[in-house]
Amino acid sequence: MVHGLAVPAAVPRGMLVADAWSELGDAVAPLSNASGRPLARTVKLLLDPLVLRPAQNPRFSGGVVDARHVDELRQAILDAGPALAATAAWFQLVKGARRRAGITEGHPQDLYFQRCFELAHLHGDPGVLAGAADIAADTVADVHTERGEVSVDRLRRFLTDPDRSAELTGLLHEAWSRRPELPEPGPGPGLRAFLDDCATAPDPRLWQALADTAAGTAEAADLDRPGVALGHGLTSRDRPAAPELGERASKRDLPRPFDRTVMERLFAALTAGIRRTSTAGVPTLVTEEIRRTAAPWQLAEEPSRVAMALGRDASAGLGADRPEPGSDAGARLLNRWRREPYVHRVLRLPDATALGMEVRGVRGAYLRRLWVRLHGRELRGEATAAGEVWDLLDGALRSVVMDQRHRLKRSLVRGEDGS
Structure with a gap:
């Protein structure tokens, strides 16, 4: 019988x-919906895996x-009623x-249901347990430490x-004052040599040599000169x-990379899902970012x-009027850009600037996107190998292209609607 009904x-x-x-x-109301039935997460997180266990009891599946x-x-x-209560x-x-x-x-039911079931088996009813509130607080701390979650x-x-x-401001001042x-770029393994082969046959030894000789650091030497970083689209300031x-x-409303506050730099990464599984806490994350802001290219790793x-x-x-690709990688990027029909369409529009299109400023958009991706990889602790470089370079342009296509469509639709 099921509640007095004949069972089919x-x-x-x-x-x-x-x-x-x-x-x-x-007693189980906190695990129930307004109709008194078990919540979907109650079934998914408690009843199925911990009470009914259909994997071990196929008759319940x-x-x-x-x-x-x-x-x-x-x-x-x-x-299981007492444990569930x-x-x-x-x-x-x-x-x-x-x-x-x-x-x-995070959703409280996802985070805590199973931990609460564990507490129920370890301690029983918290209503008769001295120190239950402290145990609950410790559980919350443990859950978020285990997740490494930096919200x-x-x-x-x-x-x-x-x-x-005041302490963090002092760290910023110290990092920038030191x-x-x-050094100016000198003789040694060339960037051009790597760019000529990275799309087809990337050379791991050359990539390692570029990192070992700090070629990237040396190439950042002119970023502090007036107008250089501005010209690259990485800042809106003269330097x-x-x-x-x-x-x-x-x-x-995020500023350009070099103009972002520490909060904005980490916010952009966190809202993209970065570092949510890291074991580093907020203090470490902030300290590392402060040091990164003062580093060459405002990046921490030489690769x-x-x-x-x-x-x-x-x-x-x-975006140049008379482009010269200069390398195989440069030619590939330029060809991808030239093949985009929307580029030619925007260039024919008399009000492209009013529409907010960046076709002529694509290089700045590209370098900003590349910086964001490299910054994200550093926060995730991902090393960059020789074979991944072309995917990074090409992927940044693909991302800019997709973004610009979307913006053009949106702008044109608004124009057609008269809005």
Whole structure:
């Protein structure tokens, strides 16, 4: 019988679970929806993997349950009732600890349901346990330490903490005041040689030699000269300057890379999903970024700096009136750009500037996109091998092309609508 009804040959599993769940009463309300049925995440995270275990009990799997197993499934849920009630009580405590900690990232049910079930088995009902609130707070801290999760909220609180801002500002000043004078590029392994082969037969030894001789660092020597970084589209200033810590950031209004605050640099990475599985906490992340802002190309790793120098040279013909590709990689990028029909369409538009198109300023857009990708790789701890360089160089242009296509379509649609 299911709640007084005759049982057919097979019963829909969902109906059977809901019927058994209803007998657990208000004690499991935090795990239930407004209709009193178990939440979808309750079934997914608690009932299936921890109570019914259909992988070990195939008779409980599938959309329907054979009549022979109806009572057994129902009893499994009822037997777990005390543990589920304790789980619900722990979940309420843990959610309160999460609010007090100011954490807003991640879905609480995803993060804590199974941990609360574990607490229920370890400690029972928290309502009769001294120190339950402390255990809940420790659980929240453990969950987010294990995830290595650096949320935007936590980052903002750290950067705006009055007790820390003076220290962080001092670190910024120290990093920028100790910037060494960079050597001029000298003889040695050439960027041009690597660009000539990187798309077809990248040479790992040449790539390593470029990094070992700090070719990327040397090629950053002129970035502090008036107008150079500005010409590359990396800053809106005449020359780069030390960033501010920052208090807020928005995806829609991010400055150029060298003009971003520390908050904006890390915000852009975090909102792209970067570093969410890193074990480094906010203090380490911020300290590393402060040092990175004062480094050549404002990147921490030599391979990243070499890649920026390669991108600078390979993109020299993009958007130029009389382009000279200069290398095989440069020719490939230029050909990709010239093949884009929308480029020619925008160039014919009398109001391309009004539409916000950057066809003539594509090189700056390209170098900004390349910098963002290299910055992201550093935050993820991803090394760049010789065989990945062309994909990075070509991928940055593909990304710019896709973005520009979207912007053109959007602008033209707005124009046709009269908006």
